[in-house]
Amino acid sequence: CALAVSDERPVSTQSTGRRNKASSIEKQIVGLLRKGKGSLESARIKTEQLILENGMMEAFEWLQNSFDRITESCQMIATSEDCPKDLFEYVATLSYCWGRLDIREIETVIHQLDRKFRRKWKEENHILQRTPPKIIAALSALPPSRYLSAQKMQEIADKYNLHLSFTMGDLSVGRSSETAKAHRG
Numbered sequence: 001c002a003l004a005v006s007d008e009r010p011v012s013t014q015s016t017g018r019r020n021k022a023s024s025i026e027k028q029i030v031g032l033l034r035k036g037k038g039s040l041e042s043a044r045i046k047t048e049q050l051i052l053e054n055g056m057m058e059a060f061e062w063l064q065n066s067f068d069r070i071t072e073s074c075q076m077i078a079t080s081e082d083c084p085k086d087l088f089e090y091v092a093t094l095s096y097c098w099g100r101l102d103i104r105e106i107e108t109v110i111h112q113l114d115r116k117f118r119r120k121w122k123e124e125n126h127i128l129q130r131t132p133p134k135i136i137a138a139l140s141a142l143p144p145s146r147y148l149s150a151q152k153m154q155e156i157a158d159k160y161n162l163h164l165s166f167t168m169g170d171l172s173v174g175r176s177s178e179t180a181k182a183h184r185g
Contacts, residue, residue, distance in 0.1 A: 011064040011103065018057045025050045030160050033153070040166075044146075047153050051144040059138035063097055063106075066090035070109060083117050083125070092130040095122060100139050 025046055032043035069090045070077070076084050083091060091113060098106045114122075122128070144152075150166045157164040 011060045011067065014103070015057060015060045015064070018053060018060065022050060022053045022057065025053060026156060029153070029156055030162070033157055033160075033162050033164060043153060044149050047149045047156070048143050051148060051152055052138075055134075055138035059097075059135050062132060062135055063093055063101070063103070066093040067105065067109070070094070070113075077113075077116065081117075083113065083121055085125075088125060088127060088130050089132060091122070092127045093132060093135055095127055096131040096135055097139070 029043050029046045029050065032039040032046060066089075070087060073084065073087055077087070091110075094106050094110055097103070098110055153166055154164075156162075157166075
């Protein structure tokens with residue numbers, strides 16, 4: 001099978017850059033939390049950014065796994081008339097990411113699979129409905145919930161021994177920084 005995925009892992013470079021970015025964002029959050037209650041809103045916004053970045057890293061790992069699994073299955077693909085059912089989730093991942101992420105190998109592999117299998121095979125097998133929910137969530141434009149943000153902020157505060165705790169009220173939209181309170185313990 002000659003799927004045109006380069007020997008380089010198509011997603012690994014972006015994953016490394018995203019890990020560095022996530023680490024930098026976490027350090028910024030720690031700095032904001034150390035400033036106290038006046039910086040909670042900024043810390044919350046940065047925490048949302050971190051959660052989205054972590055989701056993207058998971059999506060990139062899953063995407064790389066999908067590339068790897070499809071590449072490893074080249075022999076099976078070459079001898080099959082139809083796309084093997086155990087590859088549907090991996091193909092769904094690539095199909096969903098195509099056009100949403102700037103990774104040219106996605107388009108190349110999808111086009112090759114489309115040429116290999118009969119017309120409309122993806123639609124007939126409801127391929128996009130098989131996309132893992134983590135991929136859909138990671139590529140969503142929606143911000144994380146306040147609850148998830150508060151939970152992540154607490155996790156970061158605990159990790160750096162900041163002795164802070166947060167309530168949902170501390171992170172409510174429209175609250176001024178003077179009325180938000182971080183409870184010191």
